[in-house]
Amino acid sequence: MLEARGISRRLGGAEVLCDVDLAVAPGEVLALAGPNGAGKSSLLACLSGALRPDAGCVRIDGVDPATLSASALARRRAVLEQTPAMAAGFPLEVLVGIAIPADLPPVQAARLVAESIAAMGLTRHRGRPIGQLSGGERHRAHMARALAQLAAGRCLGSGRWLLLDEPTASLDPAHQGAVLRAARAAAHDGAGVLAVLHDLTLAAALADRVALMRLGRIVAAGPPDEVLAPDLLTRVYGLPMQVMRPRGGPLTVVPRYHETQEGEFGCS
Amino acid sequence: MSLAQHIPGGARRRPALVLLGATAGLLALAGLMLGPVPIAADRVAAVLLGGGAPMERAILLDIRLPRLMLALAAGVALALSGAAMQGMLRNPLADPGLIGVTGGASLGAVSAIVLGEALAAGLPPALRPYLLPLAAFAGGAAVIAFLFALVRRAGERAVATIILAGVAVNAIAGALIGGLVYVSDDQQLRDLTFWSMGGLGAAGWPVVGVALGCAGVTLLLVLRAARALDLMQLGERAAFHAGLDVVAAHHRLALATALGVGAVTAAAGPIGFIGLVAPQLARLTTGPTHRALLPVAALYGLALVLAADLGVRLAVPPAEPPIGLATSLIGGPFFLWLLLRRRGTIHA
DSSP, rough: HHHHHHHHEEEEEEEEEEEEEEOOOTTEEEEEESSSSSSHHHHHHEEEEHHHHHEEEETTTTEEEEGSSSSHHHEEEEEEEESSSOOTBBBBBHHHTTEEEEESSSSHHHHHHHHHHHHHHGGGTTBBBBBGGHHHHHHHHHHHHHHHHHHHHHHOOOOOEEESSSSTTTEEEEEEEHHHHHHHHHHHHHHHEEEESSSSHHHHHHHHHEEEEEEEEEEEEEEEEOOHHHHHHHHHSSSOOEOOOTSSSOOEEEEGGGOTTTTTTOOO | OOOOGSSTTTTTTTHHHHHHHHHHHHHHHHHOOOOOOOOOHHHHHHTTTTSSSSHHIIIIIIIIIHHHHHHHHHHHHHHHHHHHHHHHHOOOOTTTOOOOOHHHHHHHHHHHHHHHHHHHHSSOGGGGGGHHHHHHEEEEEHHHHHHHHHHHHHHHGGGHHHHHHHHHHHHHHHHHHHHHHOOHHHHHHHHHHHHHHOOSSSHHHHHHHHHHHHHHHHHHHHHHHHHHHHHHTHHHHHHHTTTTOOHHHHHHHHHHHHHHHHHHHHHHHHOOOOHHHHHHHHHHHHOSHHHHHHHHHHHHHHHHHHHHHHHHHSSSSOOOOOHHHHHHHHHHHHHHHHHHHHHTTTTT
């Protein structure tokens, strides 16, 4: 399991996480949603071992990440950051393979890199510097980097967790689909996936469970059908939300912007 | 990982290494042969193999060989320190001189020259001949420690802060050096002037030995950090996620830079622009992957220092203008060209 038990964390004087409990199981995709500033990225950073909670504890496969070296952690989990630095000069293959541990044989590493690039639909950009790719293509290149790291960790016997911070932001619908398929495939191979998502319709399509956060707390967690309810979403986002489920079709969440009163955005 | 074989730039590495190595070798041979007393290549070989006439032995072993070894130390240490700084700060304009490390090392060295007797009294006798390199190392290390404390505070916007802080550090170091010059006596003033002009000719074997040793440590630490420098290009958080102990890597590279710049500045005076230019030239040759870039940068540094040294020795013999003049004359225009060329693409 990858779990946070009662964690709290202050950043710059403000409490960004408050007594948060969350667990991801192997083979599961958990979507984390909530308004801007709800604490989603901070929770992800605590789970990845990059941020230490002030109170409570984090366990990755039962181990406190603070006791693991950075390289040991990197074999267990891969992370797609919200805004990674661009590393403009690197050719695509170098960026995608950059996090693969040196003890994986080069031939195997090259294969994982090629597979990850293909999964993100970037094969025709092989050899090009990252700086020459479009914004969405760069984002997919970083996603491919996280996938390659996870796959390398799996080859070395411990890669089990994939943490994605807004993996579909800045992507067109087709490539959002590619990212979702890659996340599902990772879960199918046994990895536990935690994805911060703003698009609740995507979250419903992707996730086995959805957790909603607001003001540093988890307000609801469970299957999409239960959590993505109009009343709860309206309370969390301060915006009327319509949830539709055409017979047998996918669950769709539509914000009703036209019903919003001025000044209501984001307030409690 | 040897992905470098599969990428553009990796293929250009070997010819570049061979070409640069040959150029540096020829420049080194020219440095040994040319001078007020020219010595033919076969005579140089004879001396290096243990034979040769006494006068040729004296000229080569006591004057030209230590000079060559100091050029080796300076070129390699300054180029790799520059590459390490540029990689750590994710800014191709960072250079030990620009961000104040050379200024700190200079202040240390000048303090050792002017306050030498007082400072030496506090040292064990065995270390006293090494006061100058020790003080220069301490000065460089102090500036680097200060800059890293600043990085921690400034967070993601650290790079602009560091470069501005470097300007301030250089100004403060310059003012303190001015103060020390003001209180120094005639002999110290003479020593100071010669040291501050920078040159490879003045140092004897003991100081050259220290510089070579320190440059060797810099070489080892920076080459071993090639993957770490690559990962740092992702930003600190992402580098950690990819498996890098960022703090430890920063400490190792900071130590490497302070050692290399400190020892070379102590022995040869402040030499500008090698730290900026050599990694830039290497990046243009091999691309940004550090495993390919670092050895090529070291060779560029060596070739540039050897060329500059040869230039100042042959320009107006028997007088010898400071080497800093030649490196700045090569480096200054290059730096300007780089700035102008980058203007359109600095945000890309």
